[in-house]
Amino acid sequence: MKTIHTQLLVIGGGLAGFAAALEAAERGVDVLLLEKLEATGGSSAMSGGCLAFAGTDLQAANGVVDSAELLQRDLLEVGNHENDAEVVQAYVDNQLDTYYWLRGHGVEFSPVIEASSGQSVPRVHTVDPADTVRQLVSKCRANGRVTVMTSTKALRLLRDSETSPVKGVIAEEPEGEFILLARDGVLLACGGFGQNSEMVHRFAPHYVNAVFVGGDGNVGDGLRMAWKLGADLRDMAYIKGTYGKHPVDMQNHHSCLAVYKGAIAVNQDGQRFVDESISYKLLGDAVMSQPYHTSFQIFDQPIFESGDDRVRILDFGRRLEEGLLIKADTLEALARMIEVPHDALRQTLDAYNLGVDNGEDPAFGRKALVHHHGRLCRIETGPFYAYPSTAAVFGTYCGLRVDASMRVIDVFDAPIPGLYAAGEVMGGFHGGAYMTGSALGKAVVFGRVAARTMITARTAEAEVAGLA
Ligand SMILES: Cc1cc2nc3c(=O)[nH]c(=O)nc-3n(C[C@H](O)[C@H](O)[C@H](O)COP(=O)(O)OP(=O)(O)OC[C@H]3O[C@@H](n4cnc5c(N)ncnc54)[C@H](O)[C@@H]3O)c2cc1C
Structure with missing residues (x-):
């Protein structure tokens, strides 16, 4: 040899x-x-x-x-x-x-x-x-x-x-x-x-x-x-996926993290399941225990506009162009498109918005947009958006x-x-x-x-x- x-x-x-x-x-x-x-x-x-x-x-x-x-x-x-x-x-x-x-x-x-x-x-x-x-x-x-x-x-x-x-x-x-x-x-x-x-x-x-x-x-x-x-x-013991990966699209393999700009994450039942400001690795763990191992990041127009095309994970405009981001004029229409019960989604959003007004999130104790940063904002101004999200092991x-x-x-x-x-x-x-x-x-x-x-x-x- x-x-x-x-x-x-x-x-x-x-x-x-x-x-x-x-x-x-x-x-x-x-x-x-x-x-x-x-x-x-x-x-x-x-x-x-x-x-x-x-x-x-x-x-x-x-x-x-x-x-x-x-x-x-x-x-x-x-x-x-x-x-x-x-x-x-x-x-x-x-x-x-x-x-x-x-x-x-x-x-x-x-x-x-x-x-x-x-x-x-x-x-x-x-x-x-x-x-x-x-x-x-x-x-x-x-x-x-x-x-x-x-x-x-x-x-x-x-x-x-x-x-x-x-x-x-x-x-x-x-x-x-x-x-x-x-x-x-x-x-x-x-x-x-x-x-x-x-x-x-x-x-x-x-x-x-x-x-x-x-x-x-x-x-x-x-x-x-x-x-x-x-x-x-x-x-x-700490292998983790990264939250925010589109479950079926394989063209854009990067995560989208609208949660760090104020979106909430809901499961197929329209329920939140986690404090969205935590590490996207921990969010990855959380989504894996949801039905179908998937969720939707739900947000509104002001959050969409706060995206940043210089940062891949915050480039919401590109996701929209790629057809990955689902958009509807009303929450009801959005719920229909993603097949989540509208009543449940409405209730979840109302409870979240009330928490924002009161300065506390009784459901999961979310205090910030990401880590300890950023003030929570109401999600209320249409059009509304949903980004289907699972975890990817990168x-x-x-x-x-x-x-x-x-x-x-x-x-x-x-x-x-x-x-x-x-x-x-x-x-x-x-x-x-x-x-x-x-x-x-x-x-x-x-x-x-x-x-x-x-x-x-x-x-x-x-x-x-x-x-x-
Ligand atoms: C989509 C995606 C997005 C990511 N985004 C980020 C980010 O923004 N920030 C961040 O910090 N991390 C990110 N990561 C993680 C990060 O990219 C990796 O942890 C990092 O690049 C690892 O670098 P590396 O040099 O150790 O390994 P790699 O870059 O994977 O290089 C290892 C190389 O070794 C070669 N190799 C393997 N076995 C052998 C062998 N037996 N003989 C010869 N060659 C071999 C492989 O083919 C490969 O080319 C991301 C990962 C992915 C997949």
């Missing part, structure tokens, strides 16, 4: 993989990156492009006062303190530098306007996601130290014994299998397992009826390769246990030498739920952290051996 040698091996060509590859290459290290599909990008390229950063110039430009401390508090609060505090700290310590690093590599961010799920202040920094991956790929190419092999899949991790470092992988390209040996270790950046319904079902049976959207290659290869070596797991947000340096930790709390993980393949960061932008954010931030760790570990080894 042929053998290829490299310094640092990255498995997976999404944002985590390319951030790691570029970081390492810029530090003078040769990198080989494997991508099993013909094209790079993974879930990163098809995502909503929202990244969570705190303390940026774009926030300041819009008068948003944010800080690392507030970001940390929010991440832990949203995660219900189930997150690994050290991993959260690593994100907080490295995020601002990563934002400027991306900017320095030509990535363009839209102005920061909206606070979203889990955010005390607006911190969604939006990019064109496919373009961002392309930007990092082209920087890797220009650097000259990164070799990208597409249509090449990592099959198994290699090490000489149970205690020796991971030294590479067996990989498969169209011509056959080969051995790839990596001097500085192996980084798993091969995404989650959202496209492996059997595996999702094993950990999250309640999501069996959800819609699954994500990179085609994300079937849990990284998890299985690392399990074989005894890797531990984090957050598996990512798995759980996986390999890592330490703050992205070393993979085994079931007996020891690092597996030579093995690192970053991005969606890792667990521990989100804990119980998820803040908007923190998955793409963690891909880039932790990809870079992992690369630095790998290089530092190698340098330290070389020093001990008197080679540095």
Whole structure:
């Protein structure tokens, strides 16, 4: 079998993989990156492009006062303190530098306007996601130290014994299998397992009826390769779908979150079932227990007009153009169109509006539009709108246990030498739920952290051996 040698091996060509590859290459290290599909990008390229950063110039430009401390508090609060505090700290310590690093590599961010799920202040920094991956790929190419092999899949991790470092992988390209040996270790950046319904079902049976959207290659290869070596797991109990996905349309795979602009969510019986301001992951849980696992976001013309065509999840106009948003002049007509009993819907809306007037929502205690932000508004001015909404599993947000340096930790709390993980393949960061932008954010931030760790570990080894 042929053998290829490299310094640092990255498995997976999404944002985590390319951030790691570029970081390492810029530090003078040769990198080989494997991508099993013909094209790079993974879930990163098809995502909503929202990244969570705190303390940026774009926030300041819009008068948003944010800080690392507030970001940390929010991440832990949203995660219900189930997150690994050290991993959260690593994100907080490295995020601002990563934002400027991306900017320095030509990535363009839209102005920061909206606070979203889990955010005390607006911190969604939006990019064109496919373009961002392309930007990092082209920087890797220009650097000259990164070799990208597409249509090449990592099959198994290699090490000489149970205690020796991971030294590479067996990989498969169209011509056959080969051995790839990596001097500085192996980084798993091969995404989650959202496209492996059997595996999702094993950990999250309640999501069996959800819609699954994500990179085609994300079937849990990284998890299985690392399990074989005894890797531990984090957050598996918290696989969640994202609320707001149209149940049948597969053209626009993004969620629509009119609830965060003041819509209510009702089930097929016309009843609300949740405080709509909570994390869209928790809303995902809530909708899965409703009849037919579906619901409607109901809103009126002023809420429609408060949409924002720069933010995919708030672009109501586009949903209308796509024929996904149902519109009627009266509530009664809307109820008829969505086959919800009109009397029940009317009662639900009247009770909600009364709660808005009285400053309290007796049914579910909703106090804000999203997280702790925004005043509730009456829903009363036609035309009225309904957006059919279920939950989509966009990512798995759980996986390999890592330490703050992205070393993979085994079931007996020891690092597996030579093995690192970053991005969606890792667990521990989100804990119980998820803040908007923190998955793409963690891909880039932790990809870079992992690369630095790998290089530092190698340098330290070389020093001990008197080679540095
Ligand atoms: C529709 C959608 C919208 C989203 N919106 C947002 C958002 O706005 N903000 C946010 O924070 N998060 C969002 N997410 C989640 C986010 O996109 C992902 O968590 C993130 O992109 C993961 O990055 P990654 O680099 O770890 O994985 P990916 O980008 O998925 O890359 C992993 C790559 O590894 C490859 N691979 C897998 N196995 C192997 C193997 N054995 N050998 C070689 N290659 C392999 C895959 O083919 C893939 O290309 C969204 C996800 C989706 C699907």
